[in-house]
Every structure is written in structure tokens, then in C-alpha cells.
Amino acid sequence: MGLAMTDDATTGWFDARIVTGAHPSSLVPSTDRDAIAAHLDTYAMSGALVSAMASWLHDPLGGNAEATAVANSLSDRGVLACWTAVPTTPGELDSLDKLVAQALAEGVAAFRIHPHSHGYAPDALLDLYAALEGGGLPLCVDAAEIGWTDLDTIATRFPMLPIVLSNLGYRQLRRLWSALRDHDNLSVDLVDFAAHQAVEWLAAEGLSDRLLFATGLGVRDPGESIVRLAWSGLDDETVTRIGAGNAQRLFAAGGLS
């Protein structure tokens, strides 16, 4: 008997990573407010998690306002903001606890960190991890921004902190496998999740609840993960879980339902 496969299973997905703002060194589709709305329309998505390109490549904390502005203007479309944090540094940030409290008050659904790009060690953010764990907000990080040892340390020390690894590429399944095996709080999104049959492989190993649909619109071509999941070898139930269900669980504290 074949897999249950209906087109309805490709509607209502939640895009767990969009980056709003211009990309300085890549030719990718636009990501302003209207382009994000069109993206949601075109692929019948239920919402998205949006962070700011400026937070990654220009002003880590100042860029958060740009993510919130887009989220607020598309709140009726299920768009949520993802803020960026950096270590406390006089003149830049006084308190990570206060930053997370402000984020919760403003309806932010997750935080993203860029230790490599922003020039600090991941252990400089212990207060952030504790605050996020307490508030139920996920921590998002690109594979290129953090080493596997640091990731293991954080996931071990904060076992209730949901961590979403992004931009894995196609060469890291050996390391990913051990990390997923060792840490129930670790998930991986589909942004450049490019290894052959890796989605099907993890699902067959019982880990479909650790996979999160995301396109990376702004830093990747969104068609990659859209077609990857839609034309996967998974049944409709699993596609829907990866497309939306897992995000509803992970981002519930930020208001996703």
C-alpha cells in the first residue's frame, strides 16, 4: 500500500526561519514585509518566525526592532519575531534577564545567537539560556555559529531549553546523529538541511518530532525546503507534523497555536 499523500498536507506550514532585510553578498528573493506576505500566500503558510538581517550583520540588538516591526505588521498572518542576543557589555547590553523579559512582554517567540559572527564564546550567554529555559522560549543557532562541543555543553546544562539548529548543510549527519541521540531538547530545521534522504532517515529513526520546517527566506532559496518536504517520502501525517505541528509545540510560549 502506498503512502497517504494529499495536497492538503502542504498547506498551513509554519516557516520557522525568515530573515528580513537585504543580504549583502547573495542574490536571493526580497524579504521586506510585502515579500514575506506574498511568500506566505504563495505557499499557503500559516505563519513564520522572522529575525532581522541587521541583527546578524550590522547591529545585533538594534536590529530586533526590525524583526518586531515586520511581525507586528503581519501579526494577523501568524508572523512572530525572533530576537538576537549578545553577551552583556557596558554600553551595549546591561542584562540578559531584562532583554528576555522585554522580549516576552513584546510577544517574541524565540532568540537567535551568532557567537562566531559576533565574536564571543557561547558560554558568555549562560544567563540567556537560563532565562529562555524559564520562559519557554527556544534558542536558535546556525551550525556555522557554534561548535558541536559548545552545543553539547549548553544542551546538557539546560535540558529543558529547546534548541533549534539551522543551516546544517549536507556534510554533518554523523555529528548531528550523536547530538540528537544525546539531547531530547535539540531539534534541527530544514534550512539547507541538504543531505540525501536525511529527512526520511531521521523520521525512520523515530525523530520526526525533532524536524522543523523552515525555508531561510532571506539567506537561502525558499524553494529548497518547500520542495524537499512536499515531495519527500513521508506520509501526510509526518509531513504535517514537520510542516507545522512541531513548531506549534516549540513556539507556544511566543503565542503560536
Next chain:
Amino acid sequence: MIGRQPQHRVVDVHAHLGPYSLFYIPDPDAATMVSVMDRTGTEVTVVAANRAIQQDAHLGNSHSLAAVDAHPGRIAAYAVINPWQDPERELERLAADERFVGIKVHPSLHKYPVTGARYAAVWAFAEETGCPVLSHSEHRSAYDAPSLFEAVAAKYPRAPIILGHAGITPAGVDEAIEAAARYESLWLEVCGSQMTGPLIQEMIDRVGSRRVLFGSDFPFIDQRMSLGRVVCAPLTDGQRQDVLSGNARRLFRWRPLPGGTGEDVDE
């Protein structure tokens, strides 16, 4: 809504087969590849076994032929020519075995430039027969930067050469487009981790939709990554179908690819 069923006919001109030492690939076998093709609307895929490109061309080429035999009509084979591993012997094998439909070279992996004498027999064979040659191409590579193929195209103008990855990086794509704009024997293939739909659109804007080819690199990388960039790119239906299958059907004429409806093959 994308739906779960593909709406296009696909020919994948850049694929591999089997494991690769640097990283784990789940189920890199031919049967799994065909199962993926069934989900993506891929009629036929042209493979160069990883064993052939990474370590042993002769043995790996046998693996490719075994895949052809196991999946007739769905998989076709490139003969990998390694300039350090008796290229004349593999060219003779290619000429004698009709299961091979083209040549694959990987100058970056084999650390030898496309302009070197050890590749001359490959270009001469392609010039004489019209056999397509898929080459890795990589921006700033001393072995296969897109601009290096201009010298090959000038010397062997009837040798059809596919620039695999079209230079890989955004700047490499620009360089590949420049080369293809100067030489009609150069074709652009679209797989690569830095490729985007807008870059593919630029290829088509500059050289036309009839010399841009779909490839995926699978199972090195999942086929649906590259396919998604083309399926979702801002192309006309005609441009998209040219890229996804029509151009491959037109290019592979020395030994035509199996299958196909004939709709794509015109002058």
C-alpha cells in the same frame, strides 16, 4: 500551495551514486535514487559513481553500469575519466559500451587543469563524436574555473561541455555566464549549495533558456534541494521545462537518453 505531486518532466544530468568518505549519506544506492526520482517526476538521471570520481575511475564506472542494468530506462551513465588513471583505456571503454551516454571529469578532485594535455583526448573525443562532457567547475579553481573552459571551447568548438555547478559561487556563476555567452558549446548546469532561483534566472536572461540544464548532485546532496530552486524560480513555464528536461533531451544526442515523450526534442 506546492502539492505533493510534481507537475514537470525532469531529467537530472548531474548525479552520483554510492557512499562518500567525507560524510555519511543515507541510502545512496540506485534503488533509493529511483524511488526519489519517482517522487520528483524525474524520468532519467545520468550518474557518475562516487567510487569513480573519488578513488577508482575504472571500478566506479562499473558501478555506474551496474546501476544502468538494474534500472533500465531510469539511470544512464557517465564514464568518469581521471587524467591520472589511464584515460585512454576508459575512453576506449566508453566508445565501445553504449550504456555510457557521456563523460564526467572532476578536475578539482583530480588536481589537474582542464587545459592540460592529459585531458586532450577527452576534448578530442567529444569534438569528434558530440559526446557531452560534464565537468565540475568552481570559481577561482586553478583546475576548473569557468574561464578556463573558454580555451577548451575555442580549440574544440563542437565538444559539448556542461559546466557543472556553473562555477558554484554567485561570482562563479557570473563568470560561467560570461564564458557561455562567448561560446555556444558551453552549457550551464544549476546544482550547488549557493545556487538560487534568481541566479538561475540570470543565466537564462544572459544565455537563453536553451543552454541551462537541471542537475542535482544527488545523492551527494538531496535532489529536491536543487529541484526546488528551479520549480519555485520566477521562470515562464516554457523556460522551466527547457531547464528541467528539454535541454537535456536536446543535448544528449550522441547516445540519446532513455525514455521521454519526444515533446522536448526539437530543433
